[in-house]
Amino acid sequence: MRRVAVTGGAGYIGSHMCKQLADHGHDVIVIDDLSSGHREAVRWGRLVQCSLLDAPALSLALRDARCDAVIHFAGAIAVGESVDDPLRHYAINVGGSLNLLRAMRDADVRRIVFSSSAAIFGEPRQAFIDEAHPIDPISPYGRSKAMVERMLQDAASAYGIGAVALRYFNAAGAEPSATIGESHEPETHLIPRLLRAARDGLQVEIYGDDHPTPDGTCIRDYVHVDDLCSAHLAALDHLDARAGFHAFNLGNGNGCSVREVIAAVRAVTGRAVDVRVAGRRAGDPARLVACTDRVRAGLGWKPATPALEAIVESAWRWHRAPAY
Ligand SMILES: NC(=O)c1ccc[n+]([C@@H]2O[C@H](COP(=O)([O-])OP(=O)(O)OC[C@H]3O[C@@H](n4cnc5c(N)ncnc54)[C@H](O)[C@@H]3O)[C@@H](O)[C@H]2O)c1
Incomplete structure (x- = not known):
């Protein structure tokens, strides 16, 4: 059994992740400021309402959580909005992830799975985008994800943290009982x-x-949200056997x-x-x-x-x- 802190666990993909973790017998702690997530979606595990931007509260939350891994979904997700207000995106996605990595280092949490995005690749140069494709984002959103990947790489080599970045294509669908689902405002998908x-x-x-x-x-490329989440469980297993930074493109x-x-x-x-x-x-x-x-x-x-x-x-x- 694992004890996993899920940032953004009140959001669309994060709440599906919490359900899947609980279904597999793992303990879940949700860290979410509910800025775009839903309290009603937190049904598996305890909610710690905390912003990634509040570094002292985040450190405390992670120390209290006594978890062995973090799955990091929390962030600003709208590409268009990132063009209009890039500094907000960088603050939440890059600054928030920096605070999270510091809090992990201080609490000695050594594994992280990060929600990256196909947006890091920018304009595609091939029909099927593989991991060797150049990282050349064309939006502040994509750049923020690429920056976090670089931070994870550096943190992995300096502090021995094991990190997996999963570059999602388009998440879609809902779990079978449809008690949770996609509810963004505004909805751009x-x-x-x-x-x-x-x-x-x-x-x-x-x-x-x-x-x-x-x-x-x-x-x-649309991938079912439960399939996306099962890749995170596999990523945690992957990190049991190895340190370092690993990246995978995740689509259908x-x-x-x-x-x-x-x-x-x-x-x-x-x-x-x-x-x-x-x-x-x-x-x-x-x-x-x-x-x-x-x-x-x-x-x-x-x-x-x-x-x-x-x-x-x-x-x-x-x-x-x-x-x-
Ligand atoms: N949905 C997709 O198709 C897709 C594709 C590629 C990547 N992603 C990435 O996956 C992750 C999850 O996406 P989603 O669709 O579930 O988004 P979402 O908006 O439903 O969930 C994000 C969650 O993060 C929380 N959050 C935001 N800022 C926070 C902060 N400062 N502190 C604490 N919590 C905060 C929100 O309250 C929300 O619950 C995001 O990082 C997103 O960039 C999603």
Whole structure:
């Protein structure tokens, strides 16, 4: 059994992680300031309401937690907002992670799994993005994630901390009982926006149908949130046997276009979605799909729910009547 502190455990992915940790018999402590998370989502483990920006409180929380690992989800997540207010993003994502690493060093917590992002790669130079792809982010959000990866590398070699960075592509879906799910405000992710629109009869804008892809819409790699979380459990096992810094790209390895997602939403909900095609967004790559060879071989991971319709179906169970 492990004792794991989950920063951002009141958020979308973090709350799914807490459930999975508890389901596997581990003890959970959630560290979250509830700035965008939900108290109702903290159902597995104790909540310590604390900001990563409050270094003394964070140190105390980690010392009290007596945990053997940290899974670090907390952060600011909206790419567009990071362009408008980069210093806020750097403060939370970089400054917050710095405080967390210091608190870990002081409390002698030696393992961390970090939520990184495909945004560290910037404009893709290959069809399937592997770990050798240049790190060249084009948004402050992506740069903040790349900076934290560098901090983790340095902390790993200086203090003997074992660190895994998982570069997520697009998280989607909800756990089977749909008692927790994705609830961001504002919501910028495609699947929840389409499902809310299907539920409430609203219109959704999509960004461009003239991209260099077969149907002209952007292609993304959607990975079920429970599959994403199972990779974190595998990452903790990975760190049992080794120190150092390790990075894995984490996606399904399949690309789905915006039009394909719209079709899946229609098929699952039985409702037509009113879609308006707006212009392309600056810095929106036409295609972002993971090469999953390393995560499969290195962590022994594979997705249990790779099919887009099954992912959308699980998300719809949540979105038709969300609890928060
Ligand atoms: N959702 C995706 O598709 C996706 C893709 C790539 C990377 N990520 C990364 O995964 C992580 C989790 O994403 P999510 O979608 O669950 O986000 P979320 O917004 O649902 O959860 C983030 C949580 O962090 C908490 N938080 C924010 N600032 C904090 C602070 N200063 N101190 C303490 N807690 C704080 C929030 O209250 C919230 O509960 C983020 O780091 C995000 O960048 C997500």
